Amino acid sequence: CDLGFFSTCSQETVTMDPSIQKHFTVVDYVIFAVLLAASMGIGLYYALSGGRQRTTQEFLMADRSMRCLPVSLSLIASFQSAVAIIGVPAEIYTHGTQYWFIGCAYVLGLLIPAHVFIPVLYRLRLSSAYQYLELRFSKAVRICGTLTFIFQMVIYMGVCVYTPAFALNAVTGFELWGAVLATGLVCTVYTTMGGLKAVIWTDVFQTIVMFAGQLAVIVVGVHQTGGVSEVWRKVWEGNRISALDLNPDPTERHTFWTLAVGGVFLMLSLYGVNQAQVQRYLSARTEKEAVRSCYMVFPSLQLALALSCVMGLVMFARSIFLYIYPQMVIYFVMDMLQGLPGLPGLFVACLFSAALSTISSAFNSLATVTMEDLIKPHFPAMSEARATLLSKVLAMSYGLVCLAMAYLTHLMGDSVLQVALKIFGMVGGPILGLFCLGMFFPWANSVGAVTGLGTGLSVSFWIGIGSIISHSSGTKPLPPDCSSSFLSGNTTTVTQLSALSNVTLSHSSGLKSFYSLSYMWYSAFNCFTVIVIGLIISFLTGPMKEQDVTPGTIYPLLGTLFGFLPARLKKKLCCVTPLGQTVFVISDN
Ligand SMILES: CC(C)(CO)[C@@H](O)C(=O)NCCC(=O)O
Numbered sequence: 325c326d327l328g329f330f331s332t333c334s335q336e337t338v339t340m341d342p343s344i345q346k347h348f349t350v351v352d353y354v355i356f357a358v359l360l361a362a363s364m365g366i367g368l369y370y371a372l373s374g375g376r377q378r379t380t381q382e383f384l385m386a387d388r389s390m391r392c393l394p395v396s397l398s399l400i401a402s403f404q405s406a407v408a409i410i411g412v413p414a415e416i417y418t419h420g421t422q423y424w425f426i427g428c429a430y431v432l433g434l435l436i437p438a439h440v441f442i443p444v445l446y447r448l449r450l451s452s453a454y455q456y457l458e459l460r461f462s463k464a465v466r467i468c469g470t471l472t473f474i475f476q477m478v479i480y481m482g483v484c485v486y487t488p489a490f491a492l493n494a495v496t497g498f499e500l501w502g503a504v505l506a507t508g509l510v511c512t513v514y515t516t517m518g519g520l521k522a523v524i525w526t527d528v529f530q531t532i533v534m535f536a537g538q539l540a541v542i543v544v545g546v547h548q549t550g551g552v553s554e555v556w557r558k559v560w561e562g563n564r565i566s567a568l569d570l571n572p573d574p575t576e577r578h579t580f581w582t583l584a585v586g587g588v589f590l591m592l593s594l595y596g597v598n599q600a601q602v603q604r605y606l607s608a609r610t611e612k613e614a615v616r617s618c619y620m621v622f623p624s625l626q627l628a629l630a631l632s633c634v635m636g637l638v639m640f641a642r643s644i645f646l647y648i649y650p651q652m653v654i655y656f657v658m659d660m661l662q663g664l665p666g667l668p669g670l671f672v673a674c675l676f677s678a679a680l681s682t683i684s685s686a687f688n689s690l691a692t693v694t695m696e697d698l699i700k701p702h703f704p705a706m707s708e709a710r711a712t713l714l715s716k717v718l719a720m721s722y723g724l725v726c727l728a729m730a731y732l733t734h735l736m737g738d739s740v741l742q743v744a745l746k747i748f749g750m751v752g753g754p755i756l757g758l759f760c761l762g763m764f765f766p767w768a769n770s771v772g773a774v775t776g777l778g779t780g781l782s783v784s785f786w787i788g789i790g791s792i793i794s795h796s797s798g799t800k801p802l803p804p805d806c807s808s809s810f811l812s813g814n815t816t817t818v819t820q821l822s823a824l825s826n827v828t829l830s831h832s833s834g835l836k837s838f839y840s841l842s843y844m845w846y847s848a849f850n851c852f853t854v855i856v857i858g859l860i861i862s863f864l865t866g867p868m869k870e871q872d873v874t875p876g877t878i879y880p881l882l883g884t885l886f887g888f889l890p891a892r893l894k895k896k897l898c899c900v901t902p903l904g905q906t907v908f909v910i911s912d913n
Pocket residue numbers: 403404405406407408409426484590594629
């Protein structure tokens with residue numbers, strides 16, 4: 325099977341021994357440098373063109389002039405980081421393709437943002453998603469929402485910048501802090517110079533690099549394994565193709581229900597109400613363009629999922645690992661691509677593209693909420709020039725906070741990947757609940773919202789921290805599908821398997837089983853806690869009347885769902901006013 329270029333072609337399954345270090349060539353470092361330079365170049369271009377980033381409208385909202393294609397690619401890039409690129413193939417290698425069913429959640433997980441959240445938020449002409457909370461409830465609710473979001477994103481971005489640097493360092497000796505500093509600083513500079521336009525257009529470029537890197541690994545891997553049919557035979561015989569698991573047990577980590585139903589709520593918390601995404605919808609030139617960009621996320625996100633799942637399958641067909649560990653994806657890639665000049669560098673570029681595009685979204689969205697929700701309301705007379713300068717200082721400061729968070733991530737050790745993703749579900753779910761409470765239930769009042777959010781966060785941290793503590797103590801059984809002969813030795817490495825892992829204790833009772841709720845249910849569970857507590861407290865303290873609620877802040881969900889009821893009962897029970905077409909111009913000044 326000699327095809328010239330692929331000189332290392334062999335059809336043997338390769339045994340991987342991670343004690344042998346892989347090496348980078350100069351070419352690989354050059355490709356990494358080119359990625360950083362190209363991103364800087366895009367930042368510089370948007371600093372010097374258009375309105376030269378002299379207004380907050382341009383710096384934070386891209387002049388509300390974006391078209392759907394860049395917006396959609398940017399939407400994918402925000403939450404597709406190296407955590408997923410490294411985590412998903414490791415998950416598929418170990419547990420089979422069950423995780424792939426999360427693709428089912430993308431249907432409702434994108435249709436609902438497109439037809440429920442975007443119409444409400446876009447027509448209010450907001451700058452920050454949390455401005456909605458003040459219009460619907462009160463200033464206090466807005467500030468609680470903003471602070472919760474800041475907490476979530478600050479932890480997340482530390483993990484995002486640390487993960488690829490750490491994984492590469494473990495396998496190849498790639499300079500750990502050099503890579504963290506280079507990505508963090510370069511990203512800070514282009515985000516501060518070029519504003520949201522630079523963030524969105526670098527996202528486009530970086531998403532393409534990300535897809536290219538994954539595709540290259542798959543093509544070479546399939547070829548070296550001996551073709552598609554050979555890969556299929558090996559993964560089929562190795563039981564990696566999972567049947568639909570319809571087990572209703574909510575403590576089972578990945579089943580059709582946890583992934584396809586729980587996943588919808590995860591998607592809603594990310595694509596429906598997260599500032600990073602809402603800001604992109606708001607930057608679109610029309611509402612239609614925003615809805616269209618949300619639709620266009622669907623095929624691209626399915627492609628991203630398919631690429632990382634197929635990469636896991638190819639890894640399984642191609643290699644036998646002596647033990648399972650988070651960095652094995654990098655090891656597999658580096659081993660396979662050796663002798664193919666430039667390709668290891670392309671994969672490195674893929675990992676750092678994923679990271680850069682996520683932290684740049686974080687910097688810009690954090691600067692936006694800090695400016696719009698925390699600073700501007702207190703300084704209504706601030707000049708535009710001063711506000712823009714301050715926004716730039718904020719974007720830069722969050723860049724430096726990101727480096728500090730990377731160091732904190734380092735101190736907590738590598739299992740922090742799991743911890744951080746859980747915190748993501750733990751904090752994103754309650755924020756989603758807060759928005760749902762406001763949008764779908766006209767009776768909810770401000771006291772109910774704050775109490776609901778507080779309770780939701782407390783319960784979610786109780787479960788989240790409880791699960792972390794109860795899993796990190798005691799012995800952990802191997803998952804049943806993991807007991808094949810090729811997994812020898814150290815079982816603790818299994819629990820560190822991937823960022824997405826949450827190996828549950830199968831026979832536990834009481835609090836333990838409460839703690840072992842699948843992490844895929846976190847968003848849904850925490851969202852419902854906020855809604856239920858919020859409604860109970862609202863009814864106890866005097867529910868709001870529909871006519872007292874700011875027009876345009878309620879989506880007539882209940883009116884639509886209970887459309888079969890007689891009109892009088894409907895009017896009494898639920899919101900029936902259709903969402904208006906009116907544009908409310910909101911100003912903090
Ligand atoms: C948003 C999903 C679930 C979509 O598959 C995925 O991109 C994800 O788990 N993202 C978070 C992990 C990361 O940072 O890559």
